[in-house]
Amino acid sequence: MSNPVAIHTLSGISRLAGVMGWPVSHSKSPRLQGYWLAKYGVDGSYMPLPVAPENFAASVRALRDLGFAGVNVTIPFKQAVFTVCDELSDRAKRIGAVNTVTFSADGKILGDNTDGFGFIENLRQSVPDIDFSSGPAVILGAGGASRAVIVALLDENCPQIRLTNRTAKRAHNLADEIGDDRITVVNGPIGDADLCDASLLVNTTSLGMVGQPALEIDLAGLAQNTIVTDIVYAPLKTDLLLQAEARGNQVVDGLGMLLHQARPGFHKWFGIDPVVTSALREFVLSPV
Ligand code: ATR
Numbered sequence: 001m002s003n004p005v006a007i008h009t010l011s012g013i014s015r016l017a018g019v020m021g022w023p024v025s026h027s028k029s030p031r032l033q034g035y036w037l038a039k040y041g042v043d044g045s046y047m048p049l050p051v052a053p054e055n056f057a058a059s060v061r062a063l064r065d066l067g068f069a070g071v072n073v074t075i076p077f078k079q080a081v082f083t084v085c086d087e088l089s090d091r092a093k094r095i096g097a098v099n100t101v102t103f104s105a106d107g108k109i110l111g112d113n114t115d116g117f118g119f120i121e122n123l124r125q126s127v128p129d130i131d132f133s134s135g136p137a138v139i140l141g142a143g144g145a146s147r148a149v150i151v152a153l154l155d156e157n158c159p160q161i162r163l164t165n166r167t168a169k170r171a172h173n174l175a176d177e178i179g180d181d182r183i184t185v186v187n188g189p190i191g192d193a194d195l196c197d198a199s200l201l202v203n204t205t206s207l208g209m210v211g212q213p214a215l216e217i218d219l220a221g222l223a224q225n226t227i228v229t230d231i232v233y234a235p236l237k238t239d240l241l242l243q244a245e246a247r248g249n250q251v252v253d254g255l256g257m258l259l260h261q262a263r264p265g266f267h268k269w270f271g272i273d274p275v276v277t278s279a280l281r282e283f284v285l286s287p288v
Contacts, residue, residue, distance in 0.1 A: 008038070015044035016067065017269045020059065021074035024050045028284050029072050032262050035283050036274040044069075044270050053080070060084045060101065064109060069269035070102040072262070078144065085111035091155075094178070095148045100265040115145065116152025118261025119231070123200075125260070125276060126252040127227055132156035135199030138190060139163045140215070142171040145231050146204040147178070153200075154180050162186050162194050166205075192221025201244070203230040208238040215240050219247060230254050236285075255281055 019029040025048070033046035049071065051059045056077055061084070063071060073081045078097040082088070085098060089112040092098050098111035123130050137158050139146055142165035150161055164186040165171035175183040186194055195201065201222065207215035209232045217240065222228075228244035233254035241251040259276045267273045 010045055011043050013043065015042070015069045015270055016047070017044070017069050017071055017265070018047035018049040018063075019072040019074055020049045020051050020056070020077060022051055022053055022056075022076060024048045024074065027074060028258065029074070029262060031288070032259060032280070032284050033266060035280055036266055036272075037270065040270070040272050040274065042270045042272065051077075053077075056080055057084045060109060064103040064107060068103060070100065070265060072265055073099055073101060081111060085109045087111070089113065091116060091151060094151045095144075096177070097144055097148070099261065100268075102265075102268045112264065113148060114261045114264045115148035115257070116155070117264060118257040118259070119149050120152050120156060121260035121263070121276075122254075122256030123227070123229060123252055125256060127250060130227065132158050132200070135197060136160040136162055137200040137202060138194055138198045140190070140201075140203045140207075140217070141165055141205035142167070142174045143204065147174060149202055149204055149231070150174070150178060150183065154178070154182060158182065158200075160184060162190070162198070164188075164190050164194075190217065195219070195222040195226070197223060198226045201226055201228045203232065203238070203240050206232065208232050208240055210234045217243075219243055219249075222247065222249065224248060225250075227252065231257055233258060255285070259284065 019027050021027055030046055030048050037044055078099055081098045086108040087110050092111050092113040095113040097113055100112045100114050102110045104110055137153050139161055161183045163171045163183055168187050171185045175185050206212050227250050229252040230238045230240050231254040232238050236253045245251050263274055
């Protein structure tokens with residue numbers, strides 16, 4: 001008799017990975033990585049791993065000792081994991097946080113940060129002819145996500161970053177820490193002079209997210225060819241994107257950044273560079 005239920009089994013040599021967070025129940029990573037595992041028929045598993053902060057360092061080492069291939073690390077561990085890693089990628093050092101850990105064959109804990117990669121790849125997939133070196137980028141916000149976005153844009157030869165933040169001091173500190181003279185901190189709200197020749201406008205704050213205050217910005221002075229993107233993906237079309245779209249600007253939502261940042265981990269742990277498709281987008285957004 002045929003079995004109508006799809007059976008997922010592991011073998012004795014399955015590759016294991018997961019996401020460590022506290023809490024971790026909100027994470028979309030198990031669903032995302034699980035989709036690719038099924039799609040590519042991988043003998044492996046990706047698990048949610050809730051870990052209390054006091055157990056974090058010991059748990060990372062325990063996963064290595066248990067033979068895991070690696071883990072994603074999310075809030076609140078993206079910085080704490082730094083000290084647990086034996087080696088850090090150049091971009092993880094510059095971003096100041098780790099989101100992807102791989103255990104090497106000789107037991108080393110290797111830390112990487114793929115958030116900036118996800119940001120760039122999302123824009124490349126949505127706007128294939130995008131040229132990050134074509135003009136200034138305006139960045140709203142100076143938190144962890146902002147840092148990943150700025151480092152990635154600088155690596156793509158962006159000629160100028162105009163950075164603004166509610167707490168100006170934090171923007172100045174971030175600019176000093178990254179230490180690249182292409183970063184200019186804009187004190188106070190972004191104005192027409194900052195927007196009129198921008199190639200890219202990015203919201204890296206939590207404003208506009210479900211349950212958060214609205215992002216207030218006047219786009220009247222924005223150039224017509226400025227690409228506008230938001231790292232917020234709930235809602236998919238934030239007010240910023242709706243406003244920009246209504247003016248005729250090209251917009252890119254933030255879901256793709258989440259999906260693309262997961263690719264390097266999947267590749268390292270399971271051996272396949274997975275594809276981000278519209279079917280994956282729908283699957284990740286659909287209720288469990
Ligand atoms: P993440 O690591 O996700 O970037 P974060 O480090 O908490 O998160 O940064 C959140 C960003 O959203 C910051 O730029 C923050 O501004 P402040 O540095 O002034 O706190 C910004 N942000 C959050 N709530 C805000 C609000 N109500 N108004 C303006 N900016 C806000």
